[in-house]
Structures are given as C-alpha cells and as structure tokens.
Amino acid sequence: MEKQILVAGFGGQGVLSTGLFLAYAAMAEGKNISYVPSYGAEMRGGTANCIVTISDDEISSPLTDTPMQAIIFNRPSLDRFEDSIQPGGVLVINSSLVDRAPRRQDLEVMQLPLTELAEESGAPGSANMIVLGAYIAHTGIVNIDYVLNSFANIFKGKRSHTIEQNRKAFLVGVEYARTRWHRS
Amino acid sequence: MEKQILVAGFGGQGVLSTGLFLAYAAMAEGKNISYVPSYGAEMRGGTANCIVTISDDEISSPLTDTPMQAIIFNRPSLDRFEDSIQPGGVLVINSSLVDRAPRRQDLEVMQLPLTELAEESGAPGSANMIVLGAYIAHTGIVNIDYVLNSFANIFKGKRSHTIEQNRKAFLVGVEYARTRWHRS
Amino acid sequence: MAKVLMKGNEALGEGAVIAGCRYFFGYPITPQSEVAEYLARRLPQVEGVFLQAESELAAINMVYGGAAAGARVMTGSSGPGISLKQEGISFIAEAELPCVIANISRGGPGLGGIQPAQSDYFQACKGGGHGDYHLMVLAPSSVQEMMDFALLAFDLADKYRTPVMIMSEGMLGQMMEPVEVREPVTEQYAKPWATNGCAGRKPNIVNTLHLGVEELEERNRHLFRKYAEIQAREKRAETMLTKDAELVVVAFGLLSRVVKKAVIEARKKGIKVGLVRPVTLWPFPDEHIRECLETAKMFLSIEINMGQMIEDVRLAVNGQAPVEFYGRIGVVPSPREVEEAIMAAAEKGGLV
Amino acid sequence: MAKVLMKGNEALGEGAVIAGCRYFFGYPITPQSEVAEYLARRLPQVEGVFLQAESELAAINMVYGGAAAGARVMTGSSGPGISLKQEGISFIAEAELPCVIANISRGGPGLGGIQPAQSDYFQACKGGGHGDYHLMVLAPSSVQEMMDFALLAFDLADKYRTPVMIMSEGMLGQMMEPVEVREPVTEQYAKPWATNGCAGRKPNIVNTLHLGVEELEERNRHLFRKYAEIQAREKRAETMLTKDAELVVVAFGLLSRVVKKAVIEARKKGIKVGLVRPVTLWPFPDEHIRECLETAKMFLSIEINMGQMIEDVRLAVNGQAPVEFYGRIGVVPSPREVEEAIMAAAEKGGLV
Amino acid sequence: MAKGRVSFDEGRCKACELCIYFCPKDVIGIDKNRINHLGYHPAAAISPENCNGCAICARMCPDLVIEVERE
Amino acid sequence: MAKGRVSFDEGRCKACELCIYFCPKDVIGIDKNRINHLGYHPAAAISPENCNGCAICARMCPDLVIEVERE
Amino acid sequence: MKKVFVKPVSLTGKQWHYCPGCGHGIIHRLVAECMDELDIREKTIGICPVGCGVLAYEYFNCDMLEAAHGRAPAVGTGLKRVLKDRIIFTYQGDGDLASIGMAEIVHAASRGEKISVFFINNTVYGMTGGQMAPTTLLGQVTTTSPYGRDKDREGYPIRIAEMLAPFEGTAYVSRVAINTPANVARAKKAVKKAFETQMQGLGFSLVEILSTCPTNWGMGPVEAMKWLESNMIPYYPLGDLKVKEG
Amino acid sequence: MKKVFVKPVSLTGKQWHYCPGCGHGIIHRLVAECMDELDIREKTIGICPVGCGVLAYEYFNCDMLEAAHGRAPAVGTGLKRVLKDRIIFTYQGDGDLASIGMAEIVHAASRGEKISVFFINNTVYGMTGGQMAPTTLLGQVTTTSPYGRDKDREGYPIRIAEMLAPFEGTAYVSRVAINTPANVARAKKAVKKAFETQMQGLGFSLVEILSTCPTNWGMGPVEAMKWLESNMIPYYPLGDLKVKEG
Ligand SMILES: Cc1ncc(C[n+]2csc(CCOP(=O)(O)OP(=O)(O)O)c2C)c(N)n1
Ligand SMILES: Cc1ncc(C[n+]2csc(CCOP(=O)(O)OP(=O)(O)O)c2C)c(N)n1
Ligand code: SF4
Ligand code: SF4
Ligand code: SF4
Ligand code: SF4
C-alpha cells in the first residue's frame, strides 16, 4: 500500500529534513520511497512542505493532494492543509505554534508543544527529531528499532557529530508519544 | 507591361546606385517601380546586383530570375547571369572588365569600355553614369530628356555638388550609344 | 500626396515616427541596420531619443524601461539578435508592456547568412522565449506596408498591452518602393499603469514575478484570456481567388507577392488556384483557411524556410485536405519557380 | 547494487559524470542550481572542470568552445536562463557540436515562479532560437531517468553531432528517489572534426556563417536530412493500456507518472483509457500516437502549461479524432485531479 | 533615569540580536518567554532605564522593529 | 644599383597606395596601364633601382602583395 | 519625548522576507530615508534586481519595476531617457550587477547615464542559495566553490567601484559598509550623495555597499558583521573613489 | 639575393575580402608571423569575431572557430579549459569586444583565463556599415551618431586596455597601432609577447591594436593612417599597460 505523508511548516523549522529523515528510514527498511519537497530556495522565509511516499510496490505517483497523514509545524500550514488530509488520517500538530484546534472530526489528531519540548531537552534545533520520534512511535509507519539502528547511516559525513543529539531528541519524542498519546 | 532590369558587378562599382538612379528616373516619369538590391553590407568586396522593376501597372512581384535586360559590370556577373536573361532581351556589358564575348545569340548585346571611358572623361568615379546614359539612350526605357531634367531632384542634398559631374558622365554615355551602338 | 521612394527599413522607421514613437533602442545588424540609422537621424529632429544599446539584450531591456515609462518605444534586430532578446520579450509579454519589435530577418541558424528568409516563424509565433505567452506578429509584403504596419503595430501594442513584432524578410527591409507617407495618428491610449512617478496616486509596479502558485496560474490565465480576445478580433489575412480554388496556396510577406503573380499565371493555365496571405502570423488566420475548405482539395504552404508555417496550416485544415510544402532558404523564389511548384502540387493532387 | 537516495538534479549530474562528461559550464538558477553545485564538488574529483560562467550567455558559449574541442560538455539552466541561451543553441545546432543542455524548468513567462511547469515545450521543440534547426529533447519522469537520460543524451549528442536537451519539471530536479547508479559507459565517438590543434592534419574549422546563397541552402538541407534520420530512428515513447483504449491521454515528464495512476483508477471505473508518454519530445513520437487510432475515439493532452504539446498531438492525429486539453500552471495536478479530467473528457466524448 | 525610550514592533522581530550587540547601554535582550507569529523569541528592553535614546539599535535593526523617542 | 628587389603578386593588389606612401625610396607607383581582375590598377616598382630591400612596403601592405629580396 | 527614529514614509512598511540579520533590510531603510529627506518619493522610480532584493517593489513606497537578472541599468536607461526629470535608482546584488549584468553596468556608467545604482556586495548569491559571486573572496567556500575560491580556477574577485570610477561618465562612486553604526551613517551619506548627483544632472552615480548574508555565510548576524569587517573591508577598501562636483 | 619578406605559413594565403588599405590585413599578418616564429601553428586555435574579421577562419592556417558576436572570450574559455596545453587566441573588433561582448571580456580577464586577445580598435563597426562603436571618438560622425558622438547623448569612448590592466587576472596588456612601420614593428612585438605570456601560463593577455577603417571613415587608406595618428593616439595612448614577468 502507498502511504503519503505531508510535512509542513515555516522555512527554518526543519520541515524538509523531517521528511527526508522519514524517507531514509523507510528506504533503510527496504520500502520504495519518494520525497518531494516544495522548494523555495529563491525565497527566504515563507513556508515549506514536503510529501513522502512510502510503498511496498513501485510508486506510480510521488504526488498527492490528499495525504494520509500530516505533520504540521505551524498555524498557516494547518489552515492550508487541514482539509486535504484523507478521512481517518493522522494529523500531528505542533501546538507551540498552532493556536487553534483542528476543525476536522474525522482525523486522529495528535498534538505536542514542540518549541517547549525542544527547549526543555536543551537542543532547540532538534524539534524536528522530536516530532519524528513521536510520530513514528505512534504510527509505526517504519519500525522504530530499525530507525534507531540506522541513525549512523542517515547522519553520515559532516553531520555525524549530531547523531547523539538527534537520537536523544528522537527519544524525547518517542517518550512523549508513549506517555501522552493514546491510540484511539 | 512590367520590365525588369538587372544590374550586376563588383561591390565598389556603383552597381546599386546605377539601379537606383534608374528607379528614380522611372518614378519621376510616373511609372510604378521597385528596386531590390542584393545587400551585402556585412561583406566587404564581393559582388553586388540589383533588380529594378518598371511598370505602368501595380507591381505584383518585385523579383525575377529572368530579367528582360541586364547591365553587367564584370566577368563574374556575366558568368552568373548570362543564362537568365529573357530571350530577345538587352545585355549591356562593361568590356573593360569582361574579357569574353557572351555565348547567347538571342540577345541584343551592347558593349562599352567603361573604365577607359570614365578615365578619359576625367571622372573615374562616374562609370555608372556613363553606362546609364548609354543604356537609357539606347533602350529608351525612360524618356531621356525627362531624365536630364530631373538630375537636380535625384541628387539632392549632400550630393548636389555632384550633379554637374554626373550629368557630364551621363552625356558621355548617351554620346557613346548614339555613335557606336545601332539598333539591330 | 506625392509618393516618396523609400527603403523598407526607412519606411518602417518613418512609420514609427508617424505613430508617435519617439524612442528607439537598438543594436546594428544586417539587414536591419537602416532602421536604426534612419532613426538616429530622424528622432533628434522630433525631440526623440535614438540610443544605440551595447547589445540586443540591453536594447530590449531599455525598451522594457521605456515602455514602462509609458512611451511608445521600438527596437529592431535580426536573427541572432532576436534570439538574444528572447528573455526580454518574455518579460515584456508577461509585464504587459506595449512595444514594437522589428525582425528584419535573415537566414539561420547560427550566423547563417544575410539572405532573405522566413526561418524565424516558429520563434516569433510559438514563443522563442520561456513560458506561455504570445507576441502579435505582423508580416508586411511591401514597403508601403512596412510603414502602415508600423502604425498598426503601435496601435495594437497599446490597445492590448502587448509586444508586437513586425517580421519581414531582409530583402523587404532593403528594397525600395514609392510610399505614400501617412498622416500622423492622434489616438493615444491612457496608461494609468505606467511607472512614471507616483505623484498624486498610489505607486505603480511593473513586475513579472509571481511566487504564489495560484497567483502564477491566474496570471497565465489572465494572459490567455487576453490572447483569446486577440484571436477573436485580430486575425487578418488577404485572400485572392479563393472562392472557387481547389488548390489554396498559403504564403506571407514579400514572398506572397511573388506567389500572387505565380497564382495568376497558373490560373491562366487552367489551375483553380487561390492564395491566402496571412497578414497576422499570430494570431494565425486559421478561419480564413478553413473557409477555403468549401472548394479546396489541397493546400500548399510556400515558405522561405524548411517548413514552419505549414504546421499552422495543418492545424487549421485539421486533416480535411492534404497540405503540401514548397520551401527555399536564403532566396526568394521567382514567380516562375513558384508557378512550377504550384503546377507540381496541382498535378500531385490531380487538379490539372 | 544498492540504490542510493538522490535528488533529481544530483542524479542528472552524476549521470553526466558516468557518461564521461568532465566539463560543466553553468550559471545558478532555481530549480537547477543543484546540478551545478553537485558538479562543482564532483568534477574536480575526476579531474574535470566545473566553471561558473558569468552568465547563461557565457555558459552556452563556453559549451560551444568545449564541445568544439571534442569534449563531452554540459550546461544547465531554467526558464529565463534558457532564453538567454537561444542564440548560442542555434549556433551549436548549426555548427553540429554535440552537447547536453538541461532545462530544469519553472513557470513563466518573465521571472514567473519557480513552480514546476512544462511551459518551455514550444521553446525546446519548435526552436526558440532563430533559423531552422532542432534540438533533441528528452523528458525524464523519475530520478532514475534523470541519470539514465544523461547517459542517453551524451550518446545521442555525439552520434548525431547535435545538442540534446534534457527537460524536466523543476520538481523532478528537486525530489528524491532511490537510484541505481549505472556503470560507466565506454563507447566514445571519434571526433576528427574537433578543433584541438592541427598537428599532422589540415586545419579544422567550426563555423556557422554561410554567405553564399547556395551554400546556406545546402547547409540547411544537410541539417534537415540529419533531422529526418533522427526522426526515423529515435522517436521514443512509453505506452500503457493503449491496445483497446478509446480515450488516449498524452502526457510527459513527471506528470506522466501522475497520469499513470489516474489512468489506472479510471480504468477501474470502466473507462477504456490509455496513456502515451512521449520520452523524446523532439522527435515527437507521432507514430505511437497514430497507432492508437485503431481504437481511440478521443485524445486528451495533459500538460503543465496553457497548451503546447497539444499542437503536436493534433498534428499527429490529423483530424481523425478530437483532441482535448487539460492544463495547469505551476502545479503538478494530483492523481485525483487528473482522474477527474479524464472522467470529464470521457463524458464529453460519450465514452463513459 | 532613562533619557530615551525604545519600543518594539514585536511581530516584525527576527531575533537577529544586532540591536542587542550594538546598544551601547545594554538595554535590550531577547525575551525567551515570548514567541511571535514568525516563530522567534523577540527582542525587548530589559533595562529600559539605561536607554539614552541614541537610536543606534533602530539604525542597526534590519527589520524596522524599533522606534525611539528621546527627551 | 639596387640592393633590394620587390616583386608584386599583382592579382592581390587593391591599389591602396600604402606601400607607395611608406616606401622611403619612392620605388613604387600605381601602374595605370594595368587592371587586375579585382578591377584595380595595381602597384608596381617604377624605380626598382632605388630599392634598398628594407621591406617596409611589404610590412605596410595589408594584402600580402609584396615579396622582398635583399643582397 | 519626541520621536527620534521612525520608519520612513518611502517604505510601505510591509514586513520583508529577508533572513534574520540580513543587510538588505538596513540598506532598504537608508535608501528610503534619503528619499524622504530629499522629498523625491513621488518622482522616484526604483528598479529591483533578481536576487534577494527582487521583492523590493513591495517594500519601497514609490513606483517600482522589477527587471530581468542583471539588466536593471538598461531598464533604468530606458526609463531615464523617457523621463528625464525623474529620479531613477537601481538596487542590485553582486551576482546581478557584477556577473550577469556586467555589460549593462559598464555601459551605463560609461555613457554617464544619469541614474543612481545601489550595489549590494555580500560576496555571494543570496537568493539562489549561496553560490559564488564575482565578489566572493579568495578562499571563500560557497556551494559552487566548495573547495574555496581559487585564483587559478575561479579567478580573482572583482572590485566594481575601482573599475567604474575612472570612467569619464561616472560622477560619483563610493564604497561603504553597514557593519557598524558609524559605517551605516556614512553609507547613508553616500546614498544621499548619489541621489543628489543625479538631481544635479552630473552623471552616473554608484554606491557599493558591503553587506552581510548570514544565511549563506553560515554564521549568526553579529558574527557576520565582524566577518565583513575583517575579511571584506581589507579587500574592498571603503571611501569615495570619485566625486564630481556640480 | 635572399628573401627578406615572404608570406607566413600560418596564413592560408587566401585573398582576403577586406577593403583596400584596411588594417585587418596587416594585423592578420602580424599574428601569423608570430605563430610562425614561435612555431605554434599546430597547437594554436584561433577564434574569429563577428565583424569584418569574421572570415579569418579562411585566412589563418590553424584550427579556427567562428564565435557568436562578442562571445569569443567565452568560447576561448571553453576551449582552453579542455585543452590546457594548446594556445588559444581571439581576434575581436571594438563592436564585438567592447560593446556586445563586454561582460565576456571583463570576466575572462578577471578570471585570468590563459588566452590571448587581439583587440582591433578601429572606432567603428566596419562590417555592418559604419555604426558607432564604444570606442568612437567624441565628435566622430558615424551612421548611428550622425550628429557626431556627443558625450551627453552617446557617452564617452571606452579605453579597454586601461580598464582591464588593473585586474589581477591580467598578465599582459598593451596598446599598439599600425599607422607607421615603427608602430607595426612594435605591434608585432606585443602580439608575440601576448602569445609568450600565454605559453608561460602567466594569465590573460590582451593587445589593443589601433587600426583603420578607410571605408567607413570615408577617406583613403593613407589619409586614414594619418587620422589614426592625430585623432586616435591622443585619446588611446600607446604602450604596455601591464607586464607580469614569468
Ligand atoms: C537569467 C537568470 N539567471 C539566473 C537567475 C537565478 N538567480 C536569481 S537571483 C540570482 C543571484 C542573486 O545574487 P545577488 O545578485 O548577489 O543578490 P543577493 O541575493 O545576494 O542579494 C540568480 C543567479 C535568474 N533569475 N535569471
Ligand atoms: C548578435 C549579433 N548582433 C549584431 C550582429 C551584427 N554585426 C555584425 S558585425 C558587427 C559589428 C562589427 O564591428 P567591430 O566588432 O568593430 O568589427 P569591425 O567590422 O569594425 O572589424 C555587428 C553589430 C550580429 N552578427 N550578431
Ligand atoms: S536608543 Fe540607544 S541606548 Fe536606547 S536601546 Fe537603542 S541603542 Fe540602546
Ligand atoms: S535588531 Fe531588530 S530584528 Fe534584530 S533582534 Fe533587534 S529588534 Fe529584533
Ligand atoms: S623594400 Fe623598401 S625601398 Fe624597396 S620598395 Fe619596399 S619600401 Fe621601398
Ligand atoms: S600596399 Fe599592397 S595592396 Fe596597397 S597598393 Fe601597395 S601592393 Fe597594392
């Protein structure tokens, strides 16, 4: 089955690397994947989003305007994408920057105060790893142990010094999901 | 009736101004005319030619590859255009720079040693006026008195100081045609 | 009024002056240079500005600036120079700035030759620059039309806020014919959008950037609504002897006059042949062509290129009759040659 | 071999390296910059040269020089930058220099937006530059094809001594997919015409000027003989479910994958719909389309522009079936949207 | 007492800290307790009493956040 | 007697007269009696005996008409 | 208390899209303040580059054009030749002006086109994500000079002000920076002088403004100001290079 | 008697198309003589401009390319980057190099591209029939400056050698003329030095050669030589502007 996940937020929030991490993790697990960022390199600021497709079979279309699941980093992104999520889908919201509840009743909504969590954890730049940890722990879209084992492969080269920090942040998210979110 | 005259020779021989003068003269007489130069401004040297169309009616095509009459200034032009002239047409040749006789038997061929005539007449730059005088006198394609009267109109502005010299050269040609050429 | 013997390029230049154009930005290139040279002499006489730009790129962008200022502005070039202007033309079309661009064309590709050609048809009509846009393209066939179309072009440009190209064979720019010099036009269009200083109003913006997805799409649709309007109103063609024509020749520009003569000659030989001469290459006069389908059994596109307009003829005919092609490069075929091409086509189509 | 997750632009760059390309001359522009950035890192590792040119104009002329020297050379750009290259492209086509040009395209005209678009189809396929010439144009649909078509492009370029364009939506350049990295190719073509010093032979000349009338015409005919050969041999398309298709959708590039999914969905709803995906945009695979006429009652061209390829589809179909259009700008429509467009067309054609 | 007063158009602030760095009187700091709609902790006057109204902060602020008044 | 000898590839001459102007020995002149295939009266040595073989004429000739020999 | 610092009316006040700490913001304000002080907003027409400054048409509160990449001086020439009594300025980055737009700036300067050019040198292509510019310093790492700019491979950085100042057509050429309050004050003076030069019809004026691009330099805004001081100013010395008096 | 002057073998000997007395002929010969003397014909690749020199590919007896108008330095860059051990020269007119090709020449010079540029300054567009060039002198009448070049309308003539010499990438920049036998000898020396500079890998070399266009100046060839002397040299002084030693 083809699952499509939307990640959306401000330009500087690590939106794209969140999606990319997800893609790498799924690929490491042997899935077919594609990753489509909205690219705004000619623009500073603004919003960013990406779509990750994860499938057991060959991917026909890397695009969708009705993702099954969405990770939303800020209010404008919620306003823009809420309606597009498939009924019954999952919606993860950064409640630090989203000051309203979602209107949709047919979604599984998960919230976490990302900014605060990141600052508490002492790594304000790792908010995206936190949300990933929570999201993956909750949905099981990829095998979480597998993900934890492949950190070293994903953050290779210049970024290898960030492995520990990212792993820590990821676990904060996992922990948050396990303690605060319940499967409905 | 639509008459088309080809003038051809080296770039610097006044080929285009010969055709242009003819066009002006015919226009002054009230004919419809068009003048099409081969333009080679991006090239120095080389050959030049133009086609003048003179007609009592509206001119449909300003172009032809079978002119009725031709004024040929040099050997390469004779080689190139001799075959294209309509049977029974007129062929005027500058014998100073054409060292062969025309092959065609079905043309009225007129020759004149233009370089020598021009030098004799003391105006080496006016060879083209000489050939014009001879050609017009011989063919009557435009009314010769009319032409002589419109010299001032044609060489206006900056070129007005050349009127007398050009008129003189023109008459040299007229004289040459009247004394040496005979209607066949 | 007495006619004046003028070069095509000069008639075009004078036509621009009569149309109220006071600004010319251009770069020399054969066979277009006389447009520039004429205006270099002429514009200062009417308090206009002739400026030789450092390149065609600079020239088209000076036109962008001048047109944005609200003036009637022109530039001209040929072949390689028109290619260099493609970015600017795309910008001007998008910014909806009125201006006139002359392409006194030569043979290509590359440096090619300065011989007459119609090889820039695709570039002019399909959009040589990037993105979805159109130019209006006028193809004069006589020196008189070089002047008249200059007037027309400035009017159309202002009316539709669009760049208009006058495209002629190089030979038409170089040849001379008597011209009836037209009266100055007086109608001028208000240009409240011009960026000429915001005294007493809100600032105006001339812009081609549309970062929003919806904004970009809407902008393109806006342009295409305008193009649809132009297509509905401004298709122009001259037709000759098409009423009963079984063979319809399509040809434009100076070449179309040669074809006329050939058509008349072919008629004398009993061929039921007619001519459609597109005057606007874009919008292409497809309806004029389709009208011929009542009697036409065959079409023949004659061009001074390797076959470009023929696609538009085919699109117009849409399979309802065969469309043949006769082409030369760098040479305007003679009436006799065209007549032979007509006869050959007629024979092929069983129309003799 | 394990697959590697790559950006389309990087796969294209790596494909060039595998093809033996050691020279890249380019200028940054979104969404193409990663091609340049990748090669700026990569080429020095294989003793190649990456040079950021001062402009797209300079870049294409560096390509002219590098290709004349006999090397495999590439450049890339998008939208406005491709427009600026038109003069150079026309020169390269005329001089018959092999090279590869990437157009990772954006929406236009003007500065437009960096959103994905297919609005440069006309420019690429009809000749954005002056004169009669053609580029070969390849349209990849996946990151893997970005790499594979780079290999193919260099081969075709050398084989036919022609510039080859790889044209993709910007999104395809930006998105990532796992890629199987290809083996280096070994076949290289002899280039006895290269201007690399005349030791032991007569001097070679690379030239595009043809002042003689006959010379220019013959030169154009020579090129068109070559183009005819390419058309005979190199038309490529992918077809899906066309055998019994009553409605045939035509779409290229990344978009064609979306269309595939929509076609499959529409089939489930009982519509006999198939897909022709042109792989070469020029030469256009008209025969693949005509083959569908056995069952097809309608065609639908879906493009991310205002309707460009549709003309080639119409020319191929030649009036034997209606050709409809569905277009967006700056946005790759979703499978659902395409499916709706298919259903609407089917309904209109009475095929439901 | 303060001879000057700085006020912040908080929603525009991008927390670049240039005002903080250039203020000769260490008047300004980042307010960690607030997050504006751009997602930044905005700058604010933490020692307003020291402000001399020199407007250096405003002149170095790239985002037109600060207005300055002086006695 | 002449220390140098100049010879002219007459068919190339365009009668620009630069050789004439720059020859320090007034060796060269235009030969009005001849016309080459380009239509020009070509240059020729009119006082060959004065030639010193300095080759200035050849160096100033734009058309590679002149070859020079010297003792 | 009276206001000693308020937003200039020559800006729309719209929040700009620049990154935190980006020099463009400061420079926009300086240009607008000078327009205010000279009271020329209603007769000024500005031309945006392609570069991070591309959206300046939304920020300046006067008539604005957005030009193709590098062509602002040509667009400005077209405008000024039509509108001789209006004030025309271009706002251009180093990629825009010194790379793709080299021919246009040289010729506008050489012609003595009566326009004012504000040239923002931040040693990098900001908008497209940090590629090398003609002004990138030797050794500087960018996305297209990943091994550091090397004179043998990428050539030397170009000093635009020095190149244009000797032209007879230029009336005012100056280089300033925005890395300190004092330099910002000098920068403003130079911007004003450029406008005044144009208003007096003396010829072409250009102010090269050394600016920062924290994002693509990979450092914080404060650090960027220091980097400007210690790396850029030594290679691009500040000061007036040419002052033609009216 | 032995031959003291014969045609260089680096010329094909084909009769050229230039007008009587045109400076291009002399300069072609000088370039070819230097190729002969340095024995580099077989490893030299020349690039023609668009201008009267466009057909130079028929005249030089080495590999030749014909580039688009103004782009020869970019074409040369492409060639040289591939063929590092070959000798590349461009031959460019003032319209080609100083007008449309300004960006390419400035950047090639600034990059220190190891090519040699022969820049033929005849103050006019020869090939297209005598339009104004960037190097046209003030007051000079051309077909596009029919009222004489006016600094306020057409701007000032550009001194290319002076503009490029200060660049760090340039290794040899010189201005010579062909109006007298002595100057022709100096011109040849400069051409040779330019080639040598390239052979030594020192950087970019350019020789600006003041030449004549009798046809478009409307005067005889001898008169043209005098006009060059009395009008061009005062504005374009002769001499080496930069000599980097190996
Ligand atoms: C013709 C063209 N080429 C390239 C681009 C892509 N592009 C946009 S901005 C830019 C560079 C901007 O750098 P700079 O001028 O230094 O401005 P900054 O962003 O640094 O302020 C480039 C190359 C374009 N839009 N158009
Ligand atoms: C892109 C382009 N623009 C214009 C031309 C026309 N053109 C050919 S040569 C030339 C000028 C030549 O002048 P210059 O470079 O000074 O050389 P000269 O003939 O004086 O030696 C021009 C403008 C062209 N061929 N291509
Ligand atoms: S006005 Fe001066 S003292 Fe007051 S906050 Fe600003 S910089 Fe500091
Ligand atoms: S300088 Fe301006 S944007 Fe930066 S922190 Fe201070 S108030 Fe905020
Ligand atoms: S070699 Fe010297 S002396 Fe002899 S003809 Fe030539 S210039 Fe005169
Ligand atoms: S210099 Fe040469 S071309 Fe000129 S006249 Fe003398 S020989 Fe003839």
Ligand code: SF4
């Ligand atoms: S990329 Fe650089 S120049 Fe552009 S807005 Fe950001 S900091 Fe400023």
Ligand code: SF4
């Ligand atoms: S036009 Fe001038 S430069 Fe060209 S060949 Fe003639 S004299 Fe020489």
Ligand SMILES: [Mg+2]
């Ligand atoms: Mg920059």
Ligand SMILES: [Mg+2]
């Ligand atoms: Mg010149």
